[in-house]
């Protein structure tokens with residue numbers, strides 16, 4: 001499997017997705033449009049890790065701008081029979097201690113679930129977004145892949161914390177301790193999400209719930225009927241923001257420029273037509289449409305209202321429970337499919353991952369399932385997952 | 394039929410800040426070469442995030458206070474999308490939904506002009522065309538601007554010009570903007586209607602006007618075009634954006650594409666809402682310079698002439714120097730003359746302008762006080778001033794070194810007078826014969842003999858007394 005879009009060091013102990021800048025190394029977010037782009041600075045998270053003695057092994061392959069399911073549509077990847085996320089597989093192989101990825105629409109969490117490694121998408125604002133290739137500023141967050149909760153804590157302790165270069169970075173102290181004590185915690189399973197998964201995945205959730213119960217956790221199934229609308233809202237918001245943030249890739253300043261243009265409009269159109277893949281174009285078109293004058297109120301405006309409602313209802317739910325247990329995706333394995341179907345497939349699969357992106361809450365994938373919590377509940381999620389991880393098979 | 398002109402203005406003003414609005418690149422100082430005031434943020438590279446420059450907020454609020462606006466306590470930024478090579482991110486960060494100031498009012502002559510809103514935004518870059526190539530220069534991208542939007546309250550070109558002139562002097566005196574050439578640009582919304590009518594006519598917009606003279610011409614042309622269209626049905630008026638051609642003095646419709654664009658505004662998630670609390674607002678208010686009308690009144694009361702007031706109000710740096718010198722205990726009228734006549738004269742000889750004046754209020758106040766207290770005479774004071782401005786000397790040391798403060802008692806002056814009278818019998822006879830002018834020659838000769846040291850007033854009275862004997 002081709003893990004790296006660009007390899008940096010043979011002695012590296014941390015990999016970073018190609019959506020994260022490393023100074024002087026091509027950072028292209030899996031897209032032809034950024035071919036040859038070498039950033040002038042590294043992402044804040046990378047700088048902090050290097051300052052603590054970590055060495056970056058290379059830029060792991062991602063699907064173009066991390067918009068796909070698990071990384072299947074990278075300009076720098078290879079056609080594979082089995083679709084797997086590069087960073088997740090690399091972590092699983094044990095070649096690196098951990099990897100960094102940007103979670104904007106769940107591709108990192110799905111990849112972790114399929115490979116069977118951990119991925120923490122932290123609370124919005126805890127890790128600086130300085131130096132990530134931004135798609136949807138209001139919900140993207142840099143997170144960590146690792147084999148277990150202790151390694152996640154180790155990396156999060158280094159990369160989290162206030163950064164004045166990011167206006168959305170919070171001034172706060174964080175705790176990623178796996179307390180080794182899940183006893184007495186309450187976890188709910190969202191019925192509406194469980195129903196969307198196949199039998200194999202349902203079985204996975206049930207066995208995870210059993211393990212939690214054995215550790216003294218109370219688990220029960222509940223109804224939370226906002227999943228569908230939360231997903232639609234996030235697909236609208238993230239497409240709109242992505243459309244806007246990718247507008248700068250116009251062939252004028254850096255990256256890919258098509259040949260044979262006669263004027264500036266042709267330069268734009270040809271470069272972007274040849275530079276983006278079909279999925280990215282679909283997201284751009286969808287995002288452009290929902291922002292247009294006639295559709296704004298019904299689409300973007302309404303989605304902002306939905307975000308508020310989902311936030312309130314989820315917080316209410318989290319007053320009763322410590323965490324939510326859900327699938328991270330509908331199936332245990334993915335099979336190859338045509339990029340023509342990607343937009344709809346991603347839209348459908350994101351129902352499992354959208355809420356944390358929409359409202360900025362944390363989510364932890366572990367043991368191929370997902371635990372979600374309220375803002376800054378990372379320690380709770382890591383403690384629950386840690387208790388299961390230590391039980392073994 | 395008589396027609397009434399209805400005009401509203403959108404005025405962009407470049408703010409006087411140390412750095413750009415969302416990055417730390419030097420903002421206001423003019424860079425020498427293309428793209429030498431640029432960083433990854435203001436050139437649209439991925440990974441950079443905008444970080445708000447607090448000073449921009451403070452200057453925008455100060456402008457709002459000067460224009461009697463309500464200051465929003467919660468203000469947010471939006472993105473305006475369009476493709477153009479001089480716009481590196483393909484969007485401009487501006488304010489649509491929650492602008493920083495709203496509902497202001499400014500009087501222009503007898504007319505009250507309502508300010509709809511003031512919002513903050515970033516400027517775009519510049520394209521340079523050379524042969525078959527085009528180049529982009531991002532030095533100007535993200536330079537902070539405020540846009541001041543009025544209601545359609547102007548009724549003549551003169552009112553527009555008076556308003557813009559007033560804004561300029563307000564913003565200069567308030568340190569908000571230098572308002573130099575091109576730093577203040579206007580879009581003019583214009584329509585005409587039959588006098589007495591309440592309904593607005595078809596509106597056109599003339600974009601990107603900068604010189605006051607051109608603005609006046611453009612308004613007159615466009616108004617006449619509208620009136621002709623209504624009166625003689627020369628053409629059908631359509632709502633559109635037009636540009637003014639300086640050479641022909643006419644306006645022309647711009648391509649439709651540019652006017653009908655859907656900018657897809659939406660909130661910028663990278664910039665958190667700015668909350669202006671009581672404490673911050675009070676801080677800005679207390680730092681706000683006195684309104685120019687109040688300031689002019691204060692100068693007038695101190696006996697400063699109208700002409701001098703005009704020079705002072707238009708020049709923030711100089712009026713601040715005067716205020717500082719006054720606060721150091723100098724007389725206002727006196728100090729104004731020292732600055733506007735003496736300092737200006739010294740600079741003019743070197744081909745410089747008053748705005749180039751480089752002197753500390755402390756040094757200037759020492760010179761003024763030495764003269765006012767009679768420790769040196771005015772001519773000596775001028776000498777000191779020249780040395781301070783040109784050679785940056787310490788005024789007190791210069792006075793000591795050149796013995797300008799050497800006390801000359803009346804006895805010495807009387808002796809000199811006697812000597813001069815003896816040496817100039819003709820002039821003395823002329824004066825005694827009724828030629829008043831002759832006194833000036835004798836006086837000059839005495840001054841030369843005293844080497845500028847004695848007090849001229851004492852000399853003059855002693856001399857007159859002696860000659861009347």
Ligand SMILES: [Zn+2]
Nearest residue numbers: 416418432435
């Ligand atoms: Zn910059």
